[in-house]
Amino acid sequence: MVDRMTIASASPHRSVLADALVRRGALANTLLVVAGTAFTALLAQVQIPLWPVPITGQTLAVVLVGATLGTWRGAASMALYLVAGVAGAPIFTGWSHGLGADVLPSFGFVIGFIPAAALVGWLSERRWDRHPLLSVAGFGLASAVPFAFGLPWLAAVLAHLGLPHDIGAVLNAGFTPFILGGVVKWLIAAAALPAAWRLLK
Secondary structure, three states: OOOHHHHHHHOHHHOOHHHHHOOOOHHHHHHHHHHHHHHHHHHHOOEEOOOOOOEEOHHHHHHHHHHHHOHHHHHHHHHHHHHHHHHOOOOOHHHOOOOOOOOHHHHHHHHHHHHHHHHHHHHHOOOHHHOHHHHHHHHHHHHHHHHHHHHHHHHHHHHHOOOOOOHHHHHHHHOHHHHHHHHHHHHHHHHHHHHHHHHHO
């Protein structure tokens, strides 16, 4: 007779870390999505203030939430983060909310959190999060996704403000300052998930 852990690891619906810890169900899924949003809000307050885009712990939260919850719950958690913050919940960086001057330049990155979480969740459902080398590759890909949304958005905002918005200016404002911290967060996530799976075993 095949034991429950074997079934759980073989099933595509029981393949992420959250499912190894919590029985899947509507209430559990809802609480996990909300918890992922809260975790992202918390790490958003870990910041090095810069303008127009601050350095924060959000990206680390996004990839950890996506990998832990899987594709749709990870994406739902980031969508809730975006909607709640725009609606007025003080969960963006510096406990900000809405689309004021302190949020607008970096809001494209927040949009990018949704597909980033979905991507790393999709990869984790295929066990990339259980192997160090695959984790490095998967988390690296997911960490790059917010820039695909954030940099064009930032360029548009800078242009609207009448500020330099050529490719060099945009990269200097929204990419270059984040390289070192991004690599560190990427490697932390890539080490944390395989370690968590080893502990479960």
